[in-house]
Amino acid sequence: MLEHPTPSPARTGTGAAGRRLRASLAAIAAGSALVTLAACSAPGSGSASGSPDDATPTAVNTAVGDTPATLTLFSAAGLQTYEQGLADAFMAKYPKIKVKLRVEADNNYNTVLPRVLASDSAPDLVQPFDLLGGVKDHLLTNLDPYDKAYGWSEKVPASALAPGRVAMGVIGGGSLYQAGGSAGPLVGVFYNKDLAAKVGMKTVPSTVAEFETVMAKAKKQGITPIVASNQDGLIGHLYNLLLGDYMGAQKLSDIVYHKPGVSLDTPGAVKATETLQKWIKAGYFASDVNAINQEASYGQFTGGKGLFFFQGSWITQTIDKTFKGKYGVFPMPPATEGGAHAGMTSNTLAFSIAARSKNKDAAALFLDFLTTPEAAKVAVKNGYAALTGDAKSTGKPSLSGSLTDQIQTGYAVIAADNGFDSWLQNVAPEVNTKLTQQLQLLVSGKVEPAGMVKTLQTTYADALKSS
Structure with a gap:
């Protein structure tokens, strides 16, 4: 199935809309992290003649937009x-190339994909x-030949392409x-507009220190600064942003x-x-945060029980509709003035x-189409969130504008700083479990920051040894 056994971003919502969104978000995050440990290799060879060299085109043709072809996208x-929307937009631009979806049930997709790719009727496009x-x-x-021909490395932030690079059995380069x-999603700081006005927050904090000043004002006025759930370790969203x-x-x-x-240590x-511990000791979370689960935290935020909520833009699909227009979002402020923005995302436009595709040049044209404003509109x-232009020329995060505008701006700001990363929980299942435990201990005052980091590093190293 597309969802993977990590809390982020797979565990991100409720209801049918949430499940659809979670499925698409999980595809890249899982493929770029857990498989390094799982490494469930597919049987057989996928090249037409069994030679590894067949997987690298020796020549490419980018002038194929007017050449009739039919692409199969395994979805x-x-x-x-979502993918039908991408296919429709592509066909509108290149009417001589047809894109047909071959749809598999979510819980079967990952199981059958290796066999499908190794078959004589392999699809052209997949999300492995x-x-x-x-x-x-x-x-x-x-x-690589298509990257050179189309210039994708210049069009797309390096941190967004990194999950699709492989060298020496390691993802992230090569x-x-x-x-x-x-x-993909913007993971950032959601805020209650009424409470933000009450504490005098007129602009987006530009540093962690400015952010702390706003939270201190909220606390002084009897407003809980941060709504979070830690029964399920979802303070991990905030922790990951701080990392x-x-x-x-x-x-x-x-x-x-x-x-x-x-090393994580x-x-x-x-x-x-230490920063997270300082916020805990300052009372910026509800005292019972370790007993609060995700669903309850959604209700608390929409019920006006706190100023900030660290989550991903997937929550806009499932959050209480009566709260629409009463909240906004901005990217996590950098640690220092002028520092780089960072945030977790999953590149859901990556294929x-x-x-064994018989239409590699046409399939590559489809991948290049995904870098265009037309594809971004579908996303x-x-x-x-999606890049709709040059990531280096973007506006500053603002408290004004629509929620969609704020999500787009926040995503573009992180892209411009080449700051996309992934969830620490995705390192390995063992780290996922240990991180939830350690976050709960940090909240209850039973672990110190240096000890927590050492424990997570030990868990990480042990997981790698046993893989």
Whole structure:
């Protein structure tokens, strides 16, 4: 199934809309992290002749827009509406190329995909769960020649392409096997507009220190600064944002992607943990936050029980509709003035081309289309953030504008700073479990920041050894 056993971003909402959104968000995050441990390699070879070299095109043709072809996109049911929208927009621009969806049930998609890719009737476009296994068994096309021909590395932030790169059995660098546009959720700071006005917050805080000043004002006025759930460890959203701030997005991604020789036990990670502990001790969370689950936290935020809520833009699909217009969102402020913004996302406009595809050039044109404003509009219509232009020329986060505008701006700001990273929970199931436990202990005052980071690093190292 598309959802993976990590709390973020898979565990992100309730109801049918939430399930559809969670399915699409999980596709990249799972493929870019857990498979490094799981490495469930597909059986057989995916190249037409069994040669690894067949997965790398020796020549490419970008002038195929007027050449008749039919592409098959292997889609999970939860992504069908979204991906059909992409297909329709592509066909409107290139009417001689047809795109047909081949839809599989969500809970079967990952199971059958390796077999489908290895078959004689392989689809052209897929979103692989096990990217490493697909590359190892030559089931996926090396996209480097197309990257060079279309200039994707210049169009798309490097941090958005990193989950699709593989080198020496490690995700995050090397040759490109998964590409497309840049679209996904914005994970940031949701705020109650009425309470923000009450505490005098007129602009988006530009640093963590400014953010702390706002929270101190809220606390002084009897307003709970942060709504969160920690029965399920979802203070982890905030913790992950702090890790991105103090470690830097690249160093955090190195951990998630299992880059050899990296360690979580760093001064940056300790500083992030100390910051979270300081907010806990200052009373910025409800006293019973360890007993609150995600559903209850949604109700508390929409019920006006707190100023800030650290979540992803997926919540706009499931949050109480009567609260519409009463909240906004901005990206997590950087640690220092002028510092880089960082935030977790899943690139839901990333696809791979099957090694056995008979229409690789046309499939690559589809991937290039995903970098265009037309594709970004489809993403936005389906509730995602997406880059709609040059990520280097974007406005500053603001408390004005529509919620959609705020989501788009926040996403673009992180992209401009090349600050996309992933969830620490995605490192390994063991880290996911241990992190929830450690966050609960931190809230209850039973662990210190340095000890918590060391415990997480030990869990991480042990998981790698046993993989």
